[in-house]
Amino acid sequence: MLKTRDQSTNDAGQSAPPREHHAGPLPKRVLLAFVVVAVAGGAYFFFNKPLQPPTNSLHVSGRIEGYETNIGPKIGGRVDYVAKREGELVKRGELLVKLSDDDVQAQLRGAEARVLSSQEKASEAHYQLSVVDNQIAEAQVRVEQSKEDTTAQVDQAEANVATTEAKVAEAEALLSQARSELEMATLRNERYASLVQDKAVTLDEADQARTGKDNAIALVSSRKANLEAARKQLRVAKAGLEMARTSRLNPQMRNAQLAVLKQQRIQAQFKEKSAEHEVKNAKSEAEQIKANIAYLNVNSPIDGVVTARSVEPGAVVVPGQNLLSLIDLDRVYLRGFVPEGDIGKVRIGQAASVYLDSQPKTPLEGEVIQIDPEGSFTPENIYFKEDRVKQVFGIKILLKHPERFAKPGMPADAEISLVK
Known part of the structure; x- marks a missing residue:
């Protein structure tokens, strides 16, 4: 019996290590069980969770922007004035930028002087054409009356001479007046040219004096041409008077005179059209310069706010440049x-x-x-x-x-x- 207890004791002692060996796998089985439970639970909640209602709006974040309008001049020039800076409000039609008009004003004065001169030439050409028309009308009458006595023709020729002499006298008086005005304009120009050196007068006043002199010169030239035309008409009238006194009127002579006058009329018409064309061009030039003066003021096309200012006074800009x-x-x-x-x-x-x-x-x-x-x-x-x-x-x-x-x-x- 004692041996048996000892064996049992020994057996028990020998069997202890295997008992420890079977205790090791228990945590893995427990972990596996937890994993299975977790997966099953997750699947349950995933397939049985309530559906979220669809949203009725979409959230968007960003920043405020606007439609930008770039302001630029139609013509180039030097900037005199910039009215607004970044962040300032502007009204539609408000002046934003002003360009210098010194050069353009001088151009305008020259163009206006050319308009005046061309109008004088056109007036002279129109007058010459009217004279030729009158002479043609008279010549046509003389052709029909070629067989009549020369007395009436002489009287008419004398009247023509008297009329043209009066026109010559008038042209001489106008030329004398223009020369007097030229002398005054010359003195004024010289005086202002001297005064501007001392800054006693402004450059604009000096420019006006110089323009006045140029206009006076053009007027004298025009009046000289008018006087020469009147003298030419007087010579023609005197020649007609002499012919009326010394020659007998006949159809052949009158027809020849009429042909000459008609040729003169063609030339007078050409001069008149050329003068009118010159007037038209001069006026167009002046109008274009006036338009350019208006373009020197750059106004706002909209109500808005200034987001960028690209120029400062004194800068020289070109057409279309962003200001x-x-x-x-x-x-x-x-x-x-x-x-x-x-x-x-x-x-x-x-x-x-x-x-x-x-x-x-x-x-x-x-x-x-x-x-x-x-x-x-x-x-x-x-x-x-x-x-x-x-x-x-x-x-x-x-x-x-x-x-x-x-x-x-x-x-x-x-x-x-x-x-x-």
Whole structure:
């Protein structure tokens, strides 16, 4: 019995290690059981969770932008004055930039002098044509009366001589008057040229004196031409008188005279048309210069705010150069980006509520007016790489009544209504 107990004791002692060996796998079985329970529970909750109701709006963040209007001159010149700076409001038609008009005013004075001179020439040509017409009419009458006594013809010729002599006297008087005016204009020009060196008069006054002299010279030239024309007519009239006194009238002689007069009429008509064309060109030049003077004032085409000022007084600009940039605060929009997965929900014309950071509780009414036709990656102002690789679509939401609260550059949020 003792041996048996010892054996039992030994057997028990020998069987202890195997008991420790069977105790090791128990934690793994427990862990496996937990995993099975967790997976089963997760599957249960996944397949039995309640469905989320679809949202009725889409959130978009972005910033306020506007349609920019660039302001430039129609002609080049030196900038005298810039009325506004960045951030200032402007009214439609308000003067924004003024260019110097010194050179253009001098051009205008010269053009007006050419208009006056060409009008004088046109008047002279018209007068000469009327004289020839009268002579032709008289010649035609003389052809019909070629068989009559020469007494009446002599009287008429004498009357013509008297008339032309009076015209010569008048032309001489007008020329004398023009020469007197030229002398006065010359003295005035010389005096103002001296005074301007001492700054006693302005450059504009000196320019006006010089222009007055130029006009007086042109007038003297025109009056000389008128006098020469009158003297020529007087010589013709005297020749006619001499012919009437010394020659018998006959149809052949009168017809020859009539032919000569008709040829003179053709020449007079050509001179008249040339003079009228010269007047037209001179007036067109003056009108163009006046238009250029008006273009020196650059006015605002819209009500808005200045976003950029590119020039300062003293700068020389060219036609079309950008001087100022404006944005109409009544036509601003929110520029935002929608993820690719949500862009299919957005439609042109959908209503939206826009919230400004300055007035987060007062939404502004908006409407989707543009969706980019092509996607792009998240805008460059995102700094995390995992966000920059997401494709998005840009949209524009027009603010219907911004009331000038929304200004370009302001951050804003929008809720786009997806309700059909």
